[in-house]
Amino acid sequence: MNIDYAMLTDLYQLTQAQGYWDHDVQDTEACFHMYFRSWPFSGGYAIACGTDQVAEMVEGYRFSDEALSYLASVRASAARPLFSQSFLDYLSDLRLSVDVDAVREGTVVFPNEPLVRVRGSILECQLLETALLNCMNFETLIATKAARVCRAAGSPVSEFGLRRAQGPAGGVWASRAAIVGGCASTSNVLAGQRFGLPVAGTHAHSWVMSFPDELTAFRAYAASFPDNCVLLVDTYDVDQGVRNAATVGLEMRARGERLKGVRIDSGDLAWHAKSARMILDEAGLTDCGIILSNDLDEHTIKSIRDEGAQVDGWGVGTKLACAYDQPTLGGVYKLGATRAPGDTAWRDHVKITGSAQKMTTPGVLDVRRYYYENGLVAGDMVFDVNSGVDDSETIVDPFDALRRKRLHGLSYEVLLHPLARKGQVVLTAQERSALAARDRAQEGLATLDESQKRMLNPHTCPVGLEKSLFDRRQDLVARLRGID
Ligand SMILES: Nc1ncnc2c1ncn2[C@@H]1O[C@H](COP(=O)(O)OP(=O)(O)OP(=O)(O)O)[C@@H](O)[C@H]1O
Ligand SMILES: O=P(O)(O)OC[C@H]1O[C@H](OP(=O)(O)OP(=O)(O)O)[C@H](O)[C@@H]1O
Numbered sequence: 001m002n003i004d005y006a007m008l009t010d011l012y013q014l015t016q017a018q019g020y021w022d023h024d025v026q027d028t029e030a031c032f033h034m035y036f037r038s039w040p041f042s043g044g045y046a047i048a049c050g051t052d053q054v055a056e057m058v059e060g061y062r063f064s065d066e067a068l069s070y071l072a073s074v075r076a077s078a079a080r081p082l083f084s085q086s087f088l089d090y091l092s093d094l095r096l097s098v099d100v101d102a103v104r105e106g107t108v109v110f111p112n113e114p115l116v117r118v119r120g121s122i123l124e125c126q127l128l129e130t131a132l133l134n135c136m137n138f139e140t141l142i143a144t145k146a147a148r149v150c151r152a153a154g155s156p157v158s159e160f161g162l163r164r165a166q167g168p169a170g171g172v173w174a175s176r177a178a179i180v181g182g183c184a185s186t187s188n189v190l191a192g193q194r195f196g197l198p199v200a201g202t203h204a205h206s207w208v209m210s211f212p213d214e215l216t217a218f219r220a221y222a223a224s225f226p227d228n229c230v231l232l233v234d235t236y237d238v239d240q241g242v243r244n245a246a247t248v249g250l251e252m253r254a255r256g257e258r259l260k261g262v263r264i265d266s267g268d269l270a271w272h273a274k275s276a277r278m279i280l281d282e283a284g285l286t287d288c289g290i291i292l293s294n295d296l297d298e299h300t301i302k303s304i305r306d307e308g309a310q311v312d313g314w315g316v317g318t319k320l321a322c323a324y325d326q327p328t329l330g331g332v333y334k335l336g337a338t339r340a341p342g343d344t345a346w347r348d349h350v351k352i353t354g355s356a357q358k359m360t361t362p363g364v365l366d367v368r369r370y371y372y373e374n375g376l377v378a379g380d381m382v383f384d385v386n387s388g389v390d391d392s393e394t395i396v397d398p399f400d401a402l403r404r405k406r407l408h409g410l411s412y413e414v415l416l417h418p419l420a421r422k423g424q425v426v427l428t429a430q431e432r433s434a435l436a437a438r439d440r441a442q443e444g445l446a447t448l449d450e451s452q453k454r455m456l457n458p459h460t461c462p463v464g465l466e467k468s469l470f471d472r473r474q475d476l477v478a479r480l481r482g483i484d
C-alpha cells in the first residue's frame with residue numbers, strides 16, 4: 001500500500017518534535033519499547049506480527065514536498081502557522097538514523113515484554129510512535145486471532161475477510177497477519193500478489209442463482225475449474241445441493257477429474273456437515289471434502305467439531321479479519337531511558353502514576369526466553385542490556401514482588417533481533433517472509449504447554465523482570481515518591 005508513513009501520525013508527535021528542536025534537545029538519545037499489557041482474547045499467548053510493515057515504514061520514511069506544504073498550511077491561530085519554516089526545513093532533510101530491534105514475526109509473545117525497541121534521537125523515536133503502534137497493534141491482534149481459529153479448526157482455514165475488513169489497508173494487512181497466525185490461504189488477491197501468499201476460493205451463491213438451476217450451475221463450474229472445484233451447496237436446499245454436487249462429482253470422476261469439496265454456508269453447520277458426509281460417502285465420493293463457512297470463529301468451530309462433524313476446511317472472514325470480539329490489542333510505546341549527547345551512561349525513566357499495571361519499566365530492555373529440557377517455555381525474563389543478568393537468573397513478577405522464579409541453568413534465547421541500524425533496514429527477505437513467520441508461529445506454539453493454549457481460563461507463562469532490574473525499578477519509584 002502506498003502509505004505516507006511520515007504523515008501517518010498524531011499531530012502531537014510533530015508538535016513535540018518541533019518542541020525538541022526549538023529547545024535544541026532533539027539529539028538526546030532515547031530508548032522506547034512497544035509492548036502490550038493484557039492477554040488478547042483472554043487467551044494464554046499472542047503471535048507477534050507487524051514488523052514487516054514497520055520495516056517498510058523505516059525504509060520509506062521521508063517528508064515529501066506535498067507533506068511539508070500541508071504542514072506549512074496548518075495554523076496555530078489565525079495569525080500564526082503551527083510549524084516554523086526552519087523546523088519544516090529540518091524535516092525536509094530528515095533521514096532516519098534510529099536503531100530498531102524487534103521480535104521476529106510469528107514469535108509467540110506475552111504481555112509486559114518488549115516486542116519492539118527503538119533507540120535514537122528522541123525526536124525520531126517520537127515521530128515513529130503512532131505508525132509503529134498502528135502496525136504492531138493491529139497485525140499482532142489479527143495473527144493471534146488467526147492462531148486461535150486455526151488451532152480450533154484442526155484442518156486448513158482460508159481467510160475470507162476482505163469484504164468486511166476495516167478498509168482496504170486493514171483488509172490487506174489482516175490477510176497477511178492471518179497467514180502468519182496459521183491460515184492456509186486467503187481469498188484476498190491483492191494481499192496474495194503483494195506478499196506472495198497462497199490464494200484460494202470457491203464460488204458465490206450468485207453463481208448458482210445466475211443459472212437456470214443448481215445442477216447446471218455446478219456442471220458449468222466444474223467444466224471451467226476441473227482442478228479446483230468446490231461447490232457451494234446451500235443456495236436452495238443443502239441436502240439437495242449435496243446430491244447435485246455428488247452427481248457432478250461422479251461425472252467428474254468419469255472424466256478422470258475430482259470434485260474437491262462442497263461448501264456449506266448456512267444453517268446448523270454440524271448437522272449439515274454430517275448429513276453431507278453421509279450423502280457423499282453413499283455416492284462413493286469419500287475423497288470429496290466438506291468446507292464450512294458463515295460467521296465462524298474459534299468458539300463456533302470448536303462447537304461444531306465437538307458435535308463430531310468431520311470438516312476438511314474452513315472459510316473464516318468477518319470475525320477473524322476484524323478481530324470481532326476484541327477490537328484492539330492496546331499496545332503502548334513507552335520511554336525507558338535517555339542519554340545526553342556525549343554521555344556513556346543511560347538515565348532510567350519510569351511512569352508511576354495510575355494503576356500499578358500501568359507502571360513502566362526503566363532501561364534499555366531485551367527479553368530472554370528460557371526453556372525446560374523438554375523444550376517447553378519456562379518463563380520470559382525482561383532484562384536491561386546494559387546491566388546484564390544477575391547470576392541467580394531470577395525473574396520477579398513486576399506487579400507482585402513475592403512471585404519469583406529461578407531460571408538459572410536453563411537454556412534460553414534472546415527475543416529481540418536487529419530490524420534497522422542507523423535507519424537502514426537490516427532484515428533479509430527470508431526474515432520478512434509471511435510464510436516463514438507462519439512456520440515460526442507453529443514452532444513457537446509447540447513450545448507452550450496445552451494448558452497455556454486452551455481457550456477457557458488458560459494457564460499463563462511467567463513473564464518477569466530480571467531481579468536486579470526489578471530492584472532498580474523499586475528504588476527509582478521509591479525515590480520519585482520521596483520514600484528513602
Ligand atoms: N453446529 C453449530 N454450532 C455452533 N454454531 C453454529 C453451528 N452451526 C452454525 N453455527 C453458527 O450459528 C450462526 C448462524 O447464524 P445465522 O442464523 O445468521 O445463519 P443462517 O441461519 O445460516 O442465516 P444466513 O443464511 O443469513 O447466514 C453462525 O454464526 C454459525 O457460524
Ligand atoms: O461469514 P464470514 O466468516 O464473514 O465469511 C465470509 C462470508 O462471505 C460470504 O458471504 P456473502 O453473503 O458476503 O456472499 P455470498 O453471497 O457469496 O455468500 C461467504 O459466503 C461467507 O459466508
Ligand SMILES: O=C(O)c1cccnc1
Pocket residue numbers: 160161187200201202203204315317
Ligand atoms: O472463495 C470463497 O468462497 C469466498 C471468498 C470470500 C468470501 N466468501 C467466500
